[in-house]
Amino acid sequence: MPYSHRFRVFENCDSASAQVAAEIAQLIRERAILGRHVVLGLPAGKTPVPLYEELIYLHREESLSLANVVTFNLDEYIGLPASHPGSFRAFMQRTFFDHVDIPAENIHFLSGNVSRAEATSHCADYEHKIAAAGGIDFQILGIGRNGHIGFNEPGCMADSRTRPVTLFDMTRRDTARWFPGIERVPNRALTMGCGTILEARRIAVLAWGSRKSRIVRRAIQGPVTADVPASYLQAHPGAIFYLNSSAAACLKSK
Ligand code: F6R
Numbered sequence: 001m002p003y004s005h006r007f008r009v010f011e012n013c014d015s016a017s018a019q020v021a022a023e024i025a026q027l028i029r030e031r032a033i034l035g036r037h038v039v040l041g042l043p044a045g046k047t048p049v050p051l052y053e054e055l056i057y058l059h060r061e062e063s064l065s066l067a068n069v070v071t072f073n074l075d076e077y078i079g080l081p082a083s084h085p086g087s088f089r090a091f092m093q094r095t096f097f098d099h100v101d102i103p104a105e106n107i108h109f110l111s112g113n114v115s116r117a118e119a120t121s122h123c124a125d126y127e128h129k130i131a132a133a134g135g136i137d138f139q140i141l142g143i144g145r146n147g148h149i150g151f152n153e154p155g156c157m158a159d160s161r162t163r164p165v166t167l168f169d170m171t172r173r174d175t176a177r178w179f180p181g182i183e184r185v186p187n188r189a190l191t192m193g194c195g196t197i198l199e200a201r202r203i204a205v206l207a208w209g210s211r212k213s214r215i216v217r218r219a220i221q222g223p224v225t226a227d228v229p230a231s232y233l234q235a236h237p238g239a240i241f242y243l244n245s246s247a248a249a250c251l252k253s254k
Contacts, residue, residue: 006234007241009248011209015049016242020204024138025064036104037068039130041139041197042096042149044088045071045175047206048140052096059100066100070133072126074141075191076110076151078119078164086178086185087112103237110162110190123190124163130196139200143207145227146170147215151191158232176214178245194232203239205230207247216243217250 010016024040031038042048058064073088082089089109097107108129114122130136141149146168152160153168165188172185181183197203209218219230220241233239 002177003221003252005242006239007248007251009217009243009245011245013047013206013244014054016206016208016244017048017050017054020140020206020242021058023204024055025058027138028064028066028069032065032068037070037133037145038085039070039072039133040071041136041141041192041200042071042092042143043140044075044095045142045225047107047208049095051140051206052192053163055097056099066102069102070106070108071102072108072130072133072136072192073110074197075189076112077186078112078114078188078190079186080112082109082112084112087167091178110192112186114190116164119164119190120232125165126162126192127196136200137202139203140198141203141205141230141232143205143212143215143217143219144235145172145174145211147219147230149179149194149197149205149233151189152197152229153196154227154229156194156226156229158198158226158235159195160194162190162196165189165191177184178199194229198232198236202232203237205233205239205241208244210246213250216241216247217252221252 019180028038066241076088110126119236148152167187167189173182176182218228222231224231224234
């Protein structure tokens with residue numbers, strides 16, 4: 001695929017998010033007419049906040065019902081109860097799920113509370129639930145400054161499945177804002193695997209700001225390598241990066 005098909009550049013994160021929200025809304029409405037559900041894979045973090053705000057706006061102001069939406073979040077810290085303000089579950093609830101009409105039983109999370117012994121079967125069960133829902137129609141991703149997607153850190157395999165992982169220090173530093181200090185950020189997490197993510201029918205990767213510009217270039221225009229897990233997306237015909245101009249600043253034009 002030519003480079004230029006792998007990304008779209010927008011003036012700012014709001015216009016990029018509005019485009020992705022419009023695509024999600026169209027899919028939701030098309031499926032609703034057919035009486036079918038839509039399966040979304042969702043990230044936590046700072047990047048998707050304007051997307052969630054736009055979907056909430058469409059729900060409130062343009063009567064978009066999300067009653068036929070099923071969600072699977074990408075990842076969760078190990079060792080945090082769902083009620084901890086730093087958990088991705090709590091983040092998603094206050095940022096998105098509390099404000100739309102997705103039925104509670106359609107919302108799926110990896111649990112940060114499973115024991116080491118239970119983790120493997122819990123992750124396998126998550127994969128079964130995704131398959132039973134018909135697979136992920138539209139996966140939304142952020143990207144870490146080290147190229148991680150979900151919590152698949154550099155070195156992970158392209159065909160990795162949902163599993164427990166150890167977080168890199170850069171990742172823990174970058175997510176420390178929800179915790180009193182970096183030492184309180186868990187160093188283990190459960191994440192959907194790269195293989196799980198790559199099975200989604202469509203993938204939108206969102207990235208904003210100059211902090212992400214170098215890794216965005218390596219992901220889109222660099223070699224496909226385990227050093228940059230997001231580069232695995234180059235093999236997916238339906239994966240597109242949605243960038244604001246500063247996140248796109250390092251891309252070569254050809
Ligand atoms: C979060 C996730 C991570 C983030 C990435 C970017 O569920 O899976 O891959 O998308 O760390 O985080 P932000 O958006 O905070 O820059």
